Amino acid sequence: MSHHKKKLLQRVTKLRRHEHHPVLHHVHRKYGISRRTLFYMKEYGPRSHVAHVIIRESVKILIIASIISSIGGISLQSMGDKIYSIVPLLILVPAMNNMVGDFGCIVSSKFTTMLYLGKVGQKWWRSRHLHNLFFVILITSFIMSVFIGVAASVIAYWQGFSLSFEVFLKILTIAVFSNLILVAVVFCVSIIGGLGIYGKKEDPNNFLIPIATSVADLLNLVIFAVLVGMFF
Amino acid sequence: MAFWKDFDEILTAEMASTAGGLLAGTLLAFITNKIELIPALLIFLPGFLEMRGNISGSLSARLSSALFLGATKPKIRKNRILRGNVAAALFLVLLVSVILGMAAFFMNMVFFGIFDYRIIYIAFIAGMLSNVIEVPLAVFTTFWLFRHGHDPNNVMGPYVTTTGDISSIIAIFIAIVII
Numbered sequence: 104m105s106h107h108k109k110k111l112l113q114r115v116t117k118l119r120r121h122e123h124h125p126v127l128h129h130v131h132r133k134y135g136i137s138r139r140t141l142f143y144m145k146e147y148g149p150r151s152h153v154a155h156v157i158i159r160e161s162v163k164i165l166i167i168a169s170i171i172s173s174i175g176g177i178s179l180q181s182m183g184d185k186i187y188s189i190v191p192l193l194i195l196v197p198a199m200n201n202m203v204g205d206f207g208c209i210v211s212s213k214f215t216t217m218l219y220l221g222k223v224g225q226k227w228w229r230s231r232h233l234h235n236l237f238f239v240i241l242i243t244s245f246i247m248s249v250f251i252g253v254a255a256s257v258i259a260y261w262q263g264f265s266l267s268f269e270v271f272l273k274i275l276t277i278a279v280f281s282n283l284i285l286v287a288v289v290f291c292v293s294i295i296g297g298l299g300i301y302g303k304k305e306d307p308n309n310f311l312i313p314i315a316t317s318v319a320d321l322l323n324l325v326i327f328a329v330l331v332g333m334f335f
Numbered sequence: 336m337a338f339w340k341d342f343d344e345i346l347t348a349e350m351a352s353t354a355g356g357l358l359a360g361t362l363l364a365f366i367t368n369k370i371e372l373i374p375a376l377l378i379f380l381p382g383f384l385e386m387r388g389n390i391s392g393s394l395s396a397r398l399s400s401a402l403f404l405g406a407t408k409p410k411i412r413k414n415r416i417l418r419g420n421v422a423a424a425l426f427l428v429l430l431v432s433v434i435l436g437m438a439a440f441f442m443n444m445v446f447f448g449i450f451d452y453r454i455i456y457i458a459f460i461a462g463m464l465s466n467v468i469e470v471p472l473a474v475f476t477t478f479w480l481f482r483h484g485h486d487p488n489n490v491m492g493p494y495v496t497t498t499g500d501i502s503s504i505i506a507i508f509i510a511i512v513i514i
Contacts, residue, residue: 152419153415153416153418153419153420153422153423154418154419154420154422154423154426155423156419157397157419157420157423157424157427158423158426158427161393161423161427162427162430162431165386165389165390165427165431166431166434168385168386168389169382169383169385169386169389169431169434169435170382170434170435170438171382172381172382172384172385172386173378173379173381173382173435173438173439173442174442175381176377176378176379176380176381176382176439176442177378177442177446179377179378179380179381180374180375180377180378180443180446180447181446181447183377186377187367187371190364190367193360193363193364193367194357194360194361194363194364195360196360196363196380196381197356197357197359197360197363197380197384197500197504198353198356198357198359198360199356200356200381200384200385200500201352201353201355201356201359201384201496201497201500202349202352202353202356204385204388204496205348205349205352205492205493205496208392208492209345232337235337235338235341236341238338239338239341239342239345240345242342243342243345243346243349246346247346247349247350247353250350250353251353251356251357254357255357255360258357258360258361258364259364262361262364262365312389312392313389316385316388316389317385320381320385324381
């Protein structure tokens, strides 16, 4: 890197945070250094307190996302007796929570990338890439929910739980149904949220994953509790 | 074809991640007699698991960005960016854990009429213990993957949510035993 370039980058790191200084645009245009690199240097440069920046920017969304998930926990607690007595259900809870969170992450990040690459526009329903993603997630979710239902039943049986065929079918139905509903919800949240945030010229990566995963977690627990109430 | 490539990658990652989730569920089933003693634990649990995954995932993602941009090196000592990231993750886990514990306590009181403040202590201790396990694990794995020429972004998401679930349940169990 030339001396002049180095001096310019030092100027960038000394800029005040939140300041959209023209020098950033100039450095990007003249030296081809990506805007993200420049943004990173301004955000976490020598003049900024790294921990303070991270805490200030993420504390609100983390608290909101965690509280939303805890609200889902109320429905779980209301079914506490049934869940504690039917061991496969207890095994299902973290596994399903984990899977739904992963789908929220995958759909949100892939949809954001599609937005940036121009593969999805305002007429998102016509996007071939989005159709592909939907079917990939739908098929994966179906396979994984069957796997989880079977695995939870087998593990519970192995732990000494007396498992009848009827209970096994009910557990499988709960796992499959709740997952299929949630895939649809995750897509709706990601598309509506992603388009809204992108329209406001913000980066959907910073908000969409916590929002999509927490909404999916909340609904997962509510649907789970409703289905447990219906079947057991 | 892009469809089958995506399908293959997502299914493989999900298989590994779900296996971890099932392991966490099995651990939970083993300690049922302990968790039944603490009201509001089922309210607290989903939020705690969510928080652990979000904080460790963001920590890995930020470190990966810094490594790829050359803003930091994969070394532990004299690393300002790493120090700031670790301090922020440790603080955020403790803060959000206590807030979650308080939220679970109030929700339990309002919706189920049970007054039991032990969940707040459990939240704090579990947050502290899960930090001890999860933060070093996330940092060392991100650095290890980067040093070996892998992109940590592709692996760390499912990895931290899975290890986070397991370490969180172990931490909650230890916290219950202590309380």
